[in-house]
Each structure stands twice: as structure tokens, then as C-alpha cells.
Amino acid sequence: MRGPHNILRLIRTGATFERTGAMGVALDAVDAPPRLRVAARVMGWPFRWLGYKGDPNLPPVTRAITALGPAYIKFGQILSTRADVVGPELAGHLRMLQDRLPPFPTDQAKAIIEAELRQPVDALFSEFSEPVAAASIAQVHRARVRETGREVAVKVLRPGIAAAFRRDIDAFHFAAGIIETLSPGSRRLRPRDVVSHFQSVVTGEQDMRLEAAAASEFAENTRNDDNFQIPEPHWILSGRRVLTSDWAEGLPMGDREALIAAGHDVSQIAKRVIQLFLQHALRDGFFHADMHHGNLKVAANGDVIAYDFGIMGEIDEYTRRVYAEILYGFIQRDYRRVARVHFEAGYVPRDRDETQFARALRAVGEPIFGADASRISMASLLAYLFEVTERFGMPTRTELILLQRTMVVVEGVARSLDPQLNIWDAAKPVVSDYIKENLGPRAIAKDTAKVVQTLGRYGPLLPNLVDQILWERAHARPAPAVPSRKPWVAMAAGAATLVVGLGLGMMLA
Incomplete structure (x- = not known):
């Protein structure tokens, strides 16, 4: 329920930060301005007693x-991955959130496994x-399959996790509604839709069958990728x-430190992580959207897992x-072309001015283009791009939030592996290959082949379809005039679209 009772939840958030001593640390980490510091203290301190210990x-x-x-x-x-935003000390503290949270009892995990798979754990492992x-x-247990002797990871969903997420998300929905009511200008960012998108993501994450399907599809897409491994599911x-x-x-x-001690080239690994993400996003259109440290390992041979x-x-x-067009325009430093693609x-x-946008x-x-790439912070870039999107009234495109994030x-x-990494140089080969594949004669030929295949598939239906259309036109009565609708391409896109498109474009600088 998204009613006013959620006010207590939001107040408790501030109160918890006050009670645990986190408020000052968080404000210092992001270098919050004086007004924000005062507002945060006023909202949190009087209710400190309501905070969680x-x-x-x-x-x-x-x-x-x-x-x-x-x-x-x-x-x-x-x-936890943004030391450049919150500082290395706080980022290090937050890193434990990735895979070192307090576990729930193993007996409870075994009970869930037995209920789900309908066999005793000892019979399976x-x-x-x-x-x-x-x-x-969820939490993970290391196990060995009794039938095959194969070593596996068994991931078990936390008990009561669905109810806990519903409670938090309800509060987020309520907060988004308040923001839209008090600040009409924020509506272009569609905060309610953003929360709904987050809700759909975490809801799907709570069904392990969907995760198994995603792992299987991802493994098929990346089977030929060098220096990359994926643990495949046991259905x-x-x-x-x-x-x-x-x-x-x-x-x-x-x-x-452990990677360096083991003899791994951390600069090469950092470069490979960037390239893998771009390959999967641009080439396949299907990418791992939770690539923090806790979900990545390095194999003994240097492969990214x-x-x-x-x-x-x-x-x-x-x-x-569309991104390929945007990226190509940035490569050529043809900002008019980039602007035109966004409008088209x-x-x-x-109703915005294309020249001013360019x-x-x-x-x-x-x-x-003129800066040392190792000094460019994506956080700073996104902050400026956000100002640009706000000025030109671009609403948030929620389906691209995961790509941006x-x-x-x-x-x-x-950057945590190699603080001096030139991200643009690392990304350039991947993005360039995608552009060659999708913006030239080869792409036109591929599109033409798809059209021919579609026509061939529906060929037997075309004569009847033409007869039906002609008959209906010959016998139809004149229809009353109706206002024309804008083409679908004029639908709202968003801040995330420009942020991601331009951010990838910068990688080719």
C-alpha cells in the first residue's frame, strides 16, 4: 500500500542514518552543500530514536x-564501485554489501532446497x-552433486525477501509521488516509472528459474568470447x-592485491571488463546489468568470470x-549530425532548437577530446549531461536505466583495478567494430535479406491480403476526419538515452 503510512518509513531512513552515525559520513563523502546538510540534519535528528540500530x-x-x-x-x-564519487574509504566499506552480508542459517537453506526440489539435500549432494x-x-553454498561428483554453487533465496522488498518499494513509490507533486519540473524524469522499473527488475531477480534462463542465453551468446567464462545452470x-x-x-x-600477487595483469583485466560489457550491450543487446565486484572473478588463466x-x-x-549513428557522429566530431539523429x-x-542542441x-x-582520458570521471560527465537533458526537456527512458547504471x-x-586506465582507448576497438558492422553496405545487405525473408514467409498470404484491402477500399464509406497522431518516433525518450549514447560516444575520443 502506497499511502501516507510510508512517511514513517522515509523518516525512519533519515533517523537510521542519524542513529548509526552514517549521516555525517555520507554527507562528507559526497561533499554535500551546506543547505543539504542542514535539511538532512533537521529531518533526521529529531527522529533519531526511530532509527534502526x-x-x-x-x-x-x-x-x-x-x-x-x-x-x-x-x-x-x-x-561501492564509485570511489571517485564517495571516496576510496567509504567505497571499501560498502563493498561488503556485494557478497559479505550476514547469512541466514544453513538448516533454513536446506529446508528451502528440500521444499523446492522435493528431495532431501543429502540425496542430492x-x-x-x-x-x-x-x-x-540470496546466499550461496558450495556443494558436490552426488550423482556426478561435479562441484557446484547452490544459490538459495532469502526467506521473506519478497515482503521486505515490497515494503521498501512501496515507500519509494510514495516518495516519487511526493516529488512529482511538490516539483512539477521533475515529472519529465518520470520518478514513478523509474521506481516501477526498479520494482520489475527486483521482482524478476527473485525467481531463480528466470536467472537460470538468463544464464543459459548469455552463455550461448558469449560462447566464442575470448577470456570470458560463465558458470552454466543445472536445470x-x-x-x-x-x-x-x-x-x-x-x-x-x-x-x-591478491590479483597482482597471483601474477595477473590488472590493467589488462580492467580493459577486458570494459570491452566485454560493450560487446554484450552493442553486439548482442543482452548484457549483465549487475557487474559489480561481487559478481566477477578472475580465473587462474586470467579469464574474467x-x-x-x-x-x-x-x-x-x-x-x-540509433546509438551507432550517435557514436559515429561523435567520432567525426559532427555535433550537427548527432543532434539530427536525436531529433529524428x-x-x-x-519543438526544441536543433542548432542549440548541437x-x-x-x-x-x-x-x-582534448583531455587526459584517465582524468575524466563518468560521474562528472553524467552530471553535466543531466543538465543538458533538463534544458532540452528530455524525459527519462526507463528501459535504458540499466544500461546507464x-x-x-x-x-x-x-578503475578500481587500474586507476590510470584510459577507458576510451579500451572501448574504441569494440565500438568501432560495431559501427563497421552496422552502418555500412554490410548492414544494408543484412536488412534487405531480412525483408526478403519476411516477404517470403508471408508470400502465400499476400494475394488474399491485397484482394481484401482493395475490396475494403472499394466498399468503404468515407470516414470522419480525426486528428493525426504523432509518429511513434516522437514518443518520449529520455535523459538515460542521451547519457548512455553520449557516454559511449566519448569512449571513442
Whole structure:
């Protein structure tokens, strides 16, 4: 229920940050302006007694976030990869949110497995460990399949997680409604739709069968990718609340010192992480949308291992083509072309000035071309791009939020391995290959072949279809005039679209 009772939940959020001592740490980490500091203190301090106590053994911000619940933990996981935003110390504290949260009892996990798979755990597995990792949605146990002797990871959904997420998301919906009511200008960002999108993502993440399907599809797409591994699911040992997959043996991506000690080239790994994300997003349109340190390992041979496929992102082929046009325009530093593509695709309202928009894009792009790429922060870039989208009235396109978020997270992971990484140079080969494949004669030939195949498939129906259309036109009465509708391309796109498109474009600088 999204009623006023959620006010208590929001007040309790501020009160928890006050009670745990996290408020000051968080405000200092983001270098909050004086007005925001005063407002936060006024909202939190009087209600301090309402805040959750949390685990006093944890650092303040981590303590507050874990006490508030899984939705807040998800947000903390994103921040844990952004040392350039929250500082290296706080980022290190938040990193435990990725896979080192307090586990629930193993006996409880076994009971869930037995209820889901309808067999005793001992009948399924000859070995079954205590939890080896615990995150916001589920925890993982290392096991050995009794029938085959194969070592596997058994992921078990946390008890009561669905109810906990519903409570948090209801409060987020209520907050979004208040924001839209008090600040009409925020409606173009569609905060309610953003929360609804987040809700759909986390709801899907709570069904392990969907995660198994995503892992299977992702494995098929990436089977020929060099230096990349995916643990494939074991369908017969999986269900709605349980997912069994191959065990991924490797060093945690977040342990830079261990990787160096093992002889790995962390600069090369950082570069590969960026390239893999772009390959999957642009080439396949299906990408891992939760690529933080806790979901990545490095194998003994240097391969990147990705796991936990509860959150996946998709981009349709048309949108990828639009991005290709945007990227190509940025490569040529042809800002008029980039602006025109945005208007043709309906990403910017038609009543805006295309020339002024092109000039705003130039203000974003030119400083990048002349700067040391290792000094460019994606956070700073996104902040400026947000100002541009606000000025030109671009509403948020919620289906691209995952792409935008993942791009920032992946940059954070790569920079944690190699702070001097030139992200643009790392990305350039992947994006260039995509442009060659999708913006030339080869792409036209491919599109023509698809049209011919479609016509061939429906060929037997065409004569009857033509006869029906001609008959209806000959016998139809004149229809009353109706106002014309705008073409679908003029529908609202959004801030996320420009942010992601331009952000990828910058990578080619």
C-alpha cells in the first residue's frame, strides 16, 4: 500500500542514518552543500530514536544500509564501485554489501532446497557447505552433486525477501509521488516509472528459474568470447527459490592485491571488463546489468568470470542502430549530425532548437577530446549531461536505466583495478567494430535479406491480403476526419538515452 503510512518509513531512513552515525559520513563523502546538510540534519535528528540500530560492528554507512533492508543494499552496491564519487574509504566499506552480508542459517537453506526440489539435500549432494557468500537477495553454498561428483554453487533465496522488498518499494513509490507533486519540473524524469522499473527488475531477480534462463542465453551468446567464462545452470537441480550452477573458481575481482600477487595483469583485466560489457550491450543487446565486484572473478588463466544473472539488460536492434549513428557522429566530431539523429529518433522534443542542441553537445564533447582520458570521471560527465537533458526537456527512458547504471558500475570496477586506465582507448576497438558492422553496405545487405525473408514467409498470404484491402477500399464509406497522431518516433525518450549514447560516444575520443 502506497499511502501516507510510508512517511514513517522515509523518516525512519533519515533517523537510521542519524542513529548509526552514517549521516555525517555520507554527507562528507559526497561533499554535500551546506543547505543539504542542514535539511538532512533537521529531518533526521529529531527522529533519531526511530532509527534502526543496526550492527554496531559494521562501519556507519554500511550499518545503516544493511539495517534498512534489501532495496537500500542494492543502492549501496552501486556506490561501492564509485570511489571517485564517495571516496576510496567509504567505497571499501560498502563493498561488503556485494557478497559479505550476514547469512541466514544453513538448516533454513536446506529446508528451502528440500521444499523446492522435493528431495532431501543429502540425496542430492554428497557435500554441502556453510554459506560462502551472502548478498541482498540470496546466499550461496558450495556443494558436490552426488550423482556426478561435479562441484557446484547452490544459490538459495532469502526467506521473506519478497515482503521486505515490497515494503521498501512501496515507500519509494510514495516518495516519487511526493516529488512529482511538490516539483512539477521533475515529472519529465518520470520518478514513478523509474521506481516501477526498479520494482520489475527486483521482482524478476527473485525467481531463480528466470536467472537460470538468463544464464543459459548469455552463455550461448558469449560462447566464442575470448577470456570470458560463465558458470552454466543445472536445470534439474534448480527451481523458483534455488539455482544450482557450475562452481566458478577464481580470485575476487575486488581483491586487487591478491590479483597482482597471483601474477595477473590488472590493467589488462580492467580493459577486458570494459570491452566485454560493450560487446554484450552493442553486439548482442543482452548484457549483465549487475557487474559489480561481487559478481566477477578472475580465473587462474586470467579469464574474467561473471556470475549472478538475476539482473540482465536488453536493448532492441533499432536503439542500437540509433546509438551507432550517435557514436559515429561523435567520432567525426559532427555535433550537427548527432543532434539530427536525436531529433529524428524522437529523443528530443520537436519543438526544441536543433542548432542549440548541437551546440550543447559540443560543450560536452570538445573538452573530452582534448583531455587526459584517465582524468575524466563518468560521474562528472553524467552530471553535466543531466543538465543538458533538463534544458532540452528530455524525459527519462526507463528501459535504458540499466544500461546507464551498468556503464557507470563497470567503469568503477575497471578503475578500481587500474586507476590510470584510459577507458576510451579500451572501448574504441569494440565500438568501432560495431559501427563497421552496422552502418555500412554490410548492414544494408543484412536488412534487405531480412525483408526478403519476411516477404517470403508471408508470400502465400499476400494475394488474399491485397484482394481484401482493395475490396475494403472499394466498399468503404468515407470516414470522419480525426486528428493525426504523432509518429511513434516522437514518443518520449529520455535523459538515460542521451547519457548512455553520449557516454559511449566519448569512449571513442
